[in-house]
Amino acid sequence: MADKQPIPREQHGSSWPEIIRFFHSDLRNRLAKLPLPFRSEIIEIRCRVNRPVELNCGKRHVFLTEDGGVTDDFREAGVMSIDELRKLISALTTGSYYALEAEIAQGYIGLPGGHRVGFTGRVVQNAGKIQTIQHISSVNFRIARRVAGIARPLLPLLWKDGRFLKTLIISPPAAGKTTLLREIIREFSYGVSQLNIPGHHIGVVDERSELAGSYLGVPQLDLGPRSDILDACPKEEGVYLLLRSMNPQIIATDEVGREKDQQIIADIINAGVSFITTAHARNLTEAMFRPGLRRILENGSIERLITLSNRFGPGTLESVKAGAAGPELWLQSQNGGEHRD
Template structure:
């Protein structure tokens, strides 16, 4: 059986397998369907055991191809293998992905993100590149078309017939990107409410994770009314979309800089709904991040959706209104 071609679950990993050492790819091919569906991360560290991050646990990959909790029985990744993966990852030209690498990651087709660790080259106080890469973390991107279904009643105002702005807040790996991707898709298709037309959606996909674009072409279904600005900085992209694409909804990922906050406020004041994500353990923690409190004070977001991994990725802990008051707690899981 070939992971790259057998079915939908396998095709998710096609681009990941293409960069891995052949023996590792074959071992992953041999894992059970259930384990493959739980796979979230593949961590490769030079001279260290190959680690797999599963939905509820982590494990090492043994030389036999089985999973083990013992590091001493695990298959180790050599520096040469890591260099080969990095070479494949950058398509034999680091210059082609230099800007992404400067931020510590490279995005693969399909929206998979590969985090990079090693010796940082710093110039004028900014990271310019990475040399002597010592570890890579492959984060698997998956699509869940039902992720936003239960939340749609909180994201559309039927009285005014307009979409609402929402911020999805959680620590990493809790399903934020998956959720906003499905929000974009459902608004685009017109699935947000029976009898309503679809809405024009602009996706500002700075890290190519929402649409998973390859050569600018989305690999995930975002519906017939979605326009994607792939690889475009969020703040600049939001303003470009408002000026030229006339969206009803702007969808973007991981706001966190002061310029992002300004762009969100500009968009909402222009009558455009914004659906975005942010890394934070809670709404209060997000408000304490630099530049974010003005967004809360201005009531730029109509809804706050707080996610966790308590019952697996995408667990909805709370839906809050613009003032942070609860509308639902633990009752709106996709």
């Protein structure tokens, strides 16, 4: 029997005060003045030394003014000084920057609530590997939000003859593929009684800590009661670890497309396990230009191909196909309507 799920809301996640508490006081006070409806649109807060604070709202990018307003003209926004950036970094790392060097060497750190902070600056290498990043010049605060219900219309297309169909989600960057993947994992982990979908054991390789948003090993985002998560684990090692030790029914991971990913997917299938994953591409044509991804698409491994875009905002569902060479099962029309076969 499927488990009862939380009552769907448009968005789940941290409240605005919970999000901005990570920032130093000056910037926190400016962010607190942003209009209520606008806050829910922000997906990234980008801070750069001697540049204005940029707010990424998906299709729209604006700058934060000194009085807590927004403007499209960067000349109307104040700039962040080196001292302000240092205060921000200290606040985000709770004054323990050097204790987080191993994480920072990956280019980001995780925060409570599933939020993620990326850094750029001067890279310090040791034996050809990044040891840490010093003299930080840019900070990107990525807000973790769960958009409830977005996967539900797709579930009948991903479930056939009592099994989950092997699925690939493709989209350009920041078009919602990780958000959709997270929701599909959650739905199948809980199970959906209305569709006669039982709860599934799902092994998740969360290589970039984006799916579960784990903090100190504890998932901050809901992936369901039957999901087992490997956080910050390379895809290749993680998949085989899960196959050996956790007996998953589905393996979920983000961003395939390298040459060796074809063999990883083949080994998942040979183990009798289904999978769902994602890849960067604007459409099927662009995906076919990536050699590793083309082989995955051409060898028949993919039973459902979902394409997303930013056309009507992040997460616009463009199409669902029965594999790369199969028929369209769902198609977005030019005016935003939909067509289902």
